[in-house]
Structures are given as C-alpha cells and as structure tokens.
Amino acid sequence: MRRTRVIPTLLLRGAGLVKTTGFRNPVYVGDPINAIRIFNEKEVDELVLLDITASRTGKGPAFATIENIASECFMPVAYGGGIGSVEHIRKILGTGIEKVVINSAALRNPELVREAAREFGSQAIAVSIDVKRRLFGRYEVYGDGGSKATGHDPVAYARTMQDLGAGEILLASIDRDGTMTGYDVDLVSRVTAAVGIPVIASGGAGKVADFTAARRAGAAAVAAGAMFVFHGPHRAVLITYPSQAELSAALN
Amino acid sequence: MAICTRCIMDTTDPDIVFDAEGVCNHCHRYDVVARQRIIPPAERKERLARLVAEIRQAGKGKAYDCVIGVSGGVDSTYVAWVVKDLGLRPLAVHLDNGWDSELAVANIEKTLKTLGIDLYTHVIDWEEFRDLQISFLKASTPDGEVPTDHAIWALLYQIAARHGLKHIITGTNVVSEAILPEKWGYGYFDWSYVKDVHRRFGSARLSTYPHFSLLELFYYIFLRRIRMVSILNFIDYDKERAMEVLQKQLGWVYYGGKHYESIYTRFYQAYLLPKKFDIDKRKAHYSNLVLSGQMGRDEALEAMKAPVYPAELLEEDRQYALKKLELDEAAFAEIMAAPRRTFLDYRTSHGLFELAKKLVNSSRQLIG
Numbered sequence: 001m002r003r004t005r006v007i008p009t010l011l012l013r014g015a016g017l018v019k020t021t022g023f024r025n026p027v028y029v030g031d032p033i034n035a036i037r038i039f040n041e042k043e044v045d046e047l048v049l050l051d052i053t054a055s056r057t058g059k060g061p062a063f064a065t066i067e068n069i070a071s072e073c074f075m076p077v078a079y080g081g082g083i084g085s086v087e088h089i090r091k092i093l094g095t096g097i098e099k100v101v102i103n104s105a106a107l108r109n110p111e112l113v114r115e116a117a118r119e120f121g122s123q124a125i126a127v128s129i130d131v132k133r134r135l136f137g138r139y140e141v142y143g144d145g146g147s148k149a150t151g152h153d154p155v156a157y158a159r160t161m162q163d164l165g166a167g168e169i170l171l172a173s174i175d176r177d178g179t180m181t182g183y184d185v186d187l188v189s190r191v192t193a194a195v196g197i198p199v200i201a202s203g204g205a206g207k208v209a210d211f212t213a214a215r216r217a218g219a220a221a222v223a224a225g226a227m228f229v230f231h232g233p234h235r236a237v238l239i240t241y242p243s244q245a246e247l248s249a250a251l252n
Numbered sequence: 253m254a255i256c257t258r259c260i261m262d263t264t265d266p267d268i269v270f271d272a273e274g275v276c277n278h279c280h281r282y283d284v285v286a287r288q289r290i291i292p293p294a295e296r297k298e299r300l301a302r303l304v305a306e307i308r309q310a311g312k313g314k315a316y317d318c319v320i321g322v323s324g325g326v327d328s329t330y331v332a333w334v335v336k337d338l339g340l341r342p343l344a345v346h347l348d349n350g351w352d353s354e355l356a357v358a359n360i361e362k363t364l365k366t367l368g369i370d371l372y373t374h375v376i377d378w379e380e381f382r383d384l385q386i387s388f389l390k391a392s393t394p395d396g397e398v399p400t401d402h403a404i405w406a407l408l409y410q411i412a413a414r415h416g417l418k419h420i421i422t423g424t425n426v427v428s429e430a431i432l433p434e435k436w437g438y439g440y441f442d443w444s445y446v447k448d449v450h451r452r453f454g455s456a457r458l459s460t461y462p463h464f465s466l467l468e469l470f471y472y473i474f475l476r477r478i479r480m481v482s483i484l485n486f487i488d489y490d491k492e493r494a495m496e497v498l499q500k501q502l503g504w505v506y507y508g509g510k511h512y513e514s515i516y517t518r519f520y521q522a523y524l525l526p527k528k529f530d531i532d533k534r535k536a537h538y539s540n541l542v543l544s545g546q547m548g549r550d551e552a553l554e555a556m557k558a559p560v561y562p563a564e565l566l567e568e569d570r571q572y573a574l575k576k577l578e579l580d581e582a583a584f585a586e587i588m589a590a591p592r593r594t595f596l597d598y599r600t601s602h603g604l605f606e607l608a609k610k611l612v613n614s615s616r617q618l619i620g
C-alpha cells in the first residue's frame with residue numbers, strides 16, 4: 001500500500017509566502033519560486049498552495065502567479081484561494097494545477113461543488129473546512145479565512161460536501177494552525193469516521209509522530225506548514241522535509 | 253597578459269603590479285597579512301584558550317556566548333563545528349536572500365541538529381531584494397554580490413547587539429581569502445555605495461534589507477564593543493581535511509565551487525563575472541591556496557583550464573536567474589553589453605575607509 005501522503009502547505013500573500021498562527025499574524029517566509037525549488041529537490045509527495053488574500057480582494061485567483069508557480073513544480077499541486085466559479089476552476093486546471101481547493105465558495109454556494117465535480121471529476125475538487133473548537137468541545141466550521149462562524153457542524157458539513165461530489169476534504173484546525181502542538185486528533189477521527197472520501201489532516205503538525213497519530217485517526221494524508229518552514233526556538237525560517245526513510249518508518 | 257611568477261594572479265586585475273622578480277603585489281600583501289594574522293603554530297594553543305575564555309566570560313549569564321553566520325558552505329559550517337568543539341554556545345544566524353539551494357538548507361539543518369545550535373533567520377523581502385540585485389546589475393560593476401554580503405554583516409552586528417553579545421565568529425580566513433583585488437569586488441561594508449546604486453537604478457523601498465551606515469559601524473565596534481573573530485586563523489585550517497570532518501561528522505554535502513551553495517553566487521561567479529568582466533575568481537582562490545601551500549602552482553594553472561562550471565548547468569542557472577529576477581532576454585542582453593564600470597563611478601565611503609585604515613592601524617583587526 002502507498003504510504004500516507006505528506007503535504008507541505010504554502011500560504012501565498014501577494015507575491016510572497018507567509019506562515020500564520022491561528023490563521024492570523026502572517027510571518028513572511030520567502031519567495032514561492034525558491035521554496036518550490038527546494039521542495040522539488042526534497043521530493044515532497046504533493047503541495048497545497050493557498051492564496052490567503054485572493055478571497056478578500058474579490059479579484060479572484062491570480063492566474064499569472066499560479067501559472068508561474070505551477071510551472072516550477074515537479075510534484076502534484078492543489079490550489080485554493082478566491083475560487084468562485086466553474087470558469088475559475090477551468091483556468092486554474094489549465095495552468096497545470098492538479099486539484100483545486102474550494103472553501104468560501106462552497107459555503108456560499110454549495111452547488112458549485114456539484115457542478116465542478118460533474119465537469120472536472122471529483123478527483124480534481126477538494127473542499128477545505130476550517131474548524132474552531134467552541135465551548136464544551138463543540139466544533140464549528142468557520143468561513144472567510146477563519147474569521148466568521150457559520151453555524152455548520154464539521155461532520156455534517158463534510159458529509160454534505162462528499163454528497164455534492166467533493167473528492168477530498170482538507171480539514172484544518174484553526175486553533176492548532178502554526179502551533180506545532182499536534183493535530184486535533186479528535187476532530188480528525190470524527191470527520192474521517194463520517195465520510196468515505198480521503199481527509200487531509202491540517203493544523204498543528206510539529207513532528208513526524210504527529211503524522212502517525214493523524215493516520216491512526218483515519219487521515220489519508222497529512223498537511224503541515226510551520227513544521228516545514230520553521231526551525232527551533234526562534235522559529236527560524238529553514239525549509240525542511242523528513243527523509244523518505246523517516247516517513248516510511250512512521251507511516252507504513 | 254602578464255602573470256605572477258609565484259601565484260597565478262594576472263593583469264585581469266587592473267591594479268596588479270609586479271616587482272623585479274615578477275612577483276605580484278598580492279603575494280607581498282599575503283606575506284604581510286599572514287604574518288600579522290595567522291597565529292604562529294607555537295602560540296596557537298595559548299592564544300586560542302585565552303580567546304575562548306574571553307568569549308565565555310563575555311557570554312556569562314546570557315543565552316549565548318557568540319554569534320556565527322551559517323550559509324551551508326564549508327567555511328561557515330566548519331566554524332560551527334570548531335566553535336562547538338571549543339565548548340562555546342553560539343547562536344547561528346542565516347540570511348535568506350531567496351537564492352538558497354536545497355543543499356545549502358539541508359547542510360544548515362544537519363549541522364544545527366547534530367551540533368545542537370539554535371538558529372535565527374532573517375528573510376529579506378524578495379521583491380525588495382530583487383530590485384536591489386537588478387540595480388547592481390544595471391550599475392555595471394563587478395560588485396553584484398555586495399547586496400548580499402552587506403546584509404549578512406549588518407545582520408550579524410544587529411543580532412549580536414540585540415542579544416548583548418560581544419563576539420561574532422566568522423569564517424573569513426587568511427588561508428583562503430587573503431587575495432581579493434578591489435576592482436573584482438568592493439563594498440560589502442559600504443552602505444553609501446549600496447544606497448547610491450539603488451538610488452540611481454532601483455525603485456522599491458528597502459524596508460526589510462539589513463544595512464549599516466559608517467556611523468552605525470562605529471557604534472557597533474566602539475560603543476557596543478562587538479568584535480569580529482576570524483577563528484580559522486587560530487587553527488590549522490586545511491580545507492580538504494575540514495570537508496572530510498564535516499562530511500563524516502555532520503553528513504554535510506559538498507556543492508562544488510567556492511560559495512556555490514547560493515544559486516545567485518554560482519550564476520554570478522561562474523557566468524556573469526567571467527563573461528562580462530573577464531573576472532575568474534578561481535584565480536584569486538587558487539592563488540591563495542598556492543600561497544598557503546595547499547596547492548602547487550602548476551596544479552593551479554592546470555585546474556584553470558577546466559571550465560568554471562559545466563556549460564549546460566551554467567545555462568540552466570542563467571535561465572533560472574532570469575526567471576527569478578523577472579528579466580527578459582533583451583533586458584539581460586542589455587545588462588551584459590553595458591560598458592564596464594567600477595565603484596569609483598559611484599558615491600562610496602571608499603576614501604573614508606582608506607583614511608581609517610591609515611589612521612587606525614588596528615582597524616583591520618576590528619572590521620575583518
């Protein structure tokens with residue numbers, strides 16, 4: 001069996017990469033082209049590229065930037081940010097991106113997921129779900145880059161997205177983002193138990209053992225941001241990725 | 253073309269002069285500098301012990317004893333190794349200018365993990381730095397690496413000052429870096445130069461670019477009493493042996509060529525300098541090894557016959573550099589064809605540095 005995929009998440013703000021904590025306080029970590037060149041040589045399984053400003057500006061995806069980045073990537077890439085229509089998705093897939101990640105548009109207009117899956121196939125459509133833990137351990141889906149409560153329960157919402165045709169769920173814990181304290185394993189098991197499509201655990205990875213924990217909780221893949229760009233107590237920017245041997249030992 | 257009878261420097265250095273025996277000024281300078289700065293073997297043990305005690309004393313009660321720069325290259329990695337071996341507690345500082353190779357970051361990671369050293373990284377905003385690098389390309393001087401070098405020194409001083417540390421331990425060394433013609437590379441301490449070139453050719457605002465004016469340099473040196481320590485001058489630094497240690501002990505990987513751990517450096521030294529300025533830095537580098545007895549003169553001359561870098565990799569680097577700098581072929585051709593200039597065509601602090609050197613004989617020790 002193929003081992004669990006391990007996916008660096010890159011956050012794009014304008015032309016540069018940033019890393020957030022709790023979806024806030026973006027810290028500049030460098031130029032995407034250089035980061036990708038390094039990840040290419042590290043032979044990462046896949047990349048998730050999320051433009052955290054594209055939704056807010058309302059201008060939609062920055063196609064030229066996406067194309068420029070996609071052309072440098074040796075690995076499969078999923079892109080998210082500012083996607084609002086089937087036309088957007090067609091253009092993005094046309095740049096060489098394998099998969100799109102839909103978030104705000106899926107909350108606003110769930111039918112887009114159905115249309116997109118019908119048009120491009122479920123394997124090309126991922127839905128990302130950003131989750132915050134509320135009082136008494138209740139989970140809630142947040143929209144608009146983690147800033148707005150939606151009232152949705154992540155388990156029910158994930159099931160709806162699966163029924164609409166999403167091929168994959170990118171499940172992000174807003175509370176754990178950038179903390180490197182481990183995934184929200186409870187959240188991961190709840191969602192993976194409820195859906196049949198692959199779930200990518202995201203938010204909180206700090207060490208390889210965290211990947212193992214997410215896999216045990218049912219994740220088909222694990223994503224990490226801070227772990228692959230920050231090093232040591234000063235959170236010094238240094239791009240890393242575990243060796244294939246390390247990953248096989250932890251995830252096979 | 254005249255060539256020195258002792259080293260392999262030649263008249264591609266416009267300022268070179270030969271004595272009656274055909275020995276060049278670089279050789280003479282090497283002899284002086286080596287005498288002044290390489291610690292004689294008999295005194296090394298004691299001087300080094302004194303230095304280590306002084307650094308430890310200065311770091312007492314602080315989180316670190318000293319600052320070291322790390323690039324993933326052999327000199328800086330070896331410094332990390334030596335400093336740990338001496339029982340010091342260094343803070344490693346890295347400047348990310350957007351051109352690190354995978355080998356460089358992997359080397360840094362392995363070194364720091366194995367030796368247990370903390371890291372601080374400063375990432376220069378790429379849009380800003382791109383603007384500055386292009387400015388230097390347009391300035392048409394061979395000093396296109398000055399934006400990086402200046403930022404590294406500025407960063408080292410800043411971090412030392414921030415942590416209250418008095419020692420910056422560097423990998424600069426007489427054995428491999430005593431020869432460097434001024435017209436082949438000038439200005440890494442000269443903010444006036446960087447500023448003037450950027451004022452003329454740049455447009456972005458330099459807001460995350462680390463730099464220091466002459467006044468700030470004096471502040472660091474004389475008020476904060478921050479010292480640059482060329483630790484490799486205190487030990488028997490043999491590059492081949494050093495690399496062996498690093499490979500065996502740290503899993504460090506060689507990247508071929510001096511300072512080729514940065515893709516821009518590789519592009520600049522292997523493509524731009526030879527093609528545009530007729531400068532081949534290997535001449536200085538090999539001459540250094542010849543003078544320090546690590547390479548025979550014939551061996552050096554033979555080695556010069558090999559290409560600087562394999563042609564197809566050179567072209568790969570060139571295309572990558574153009575893409576990253578967002579220069580099209582026409583703009584790059586214009587840069588390559590522009591008449592050569594030197595730092596003398598710009599506003600610099602060169603005169604002041606020369607004066608300072610004459611006035612304060614010891615300034616060399618202070619500013620490396």
Ligand SMILES: [Zn+2]
Nearest residue numbers: 256259276279
């Ligand atoms: Zn000579």
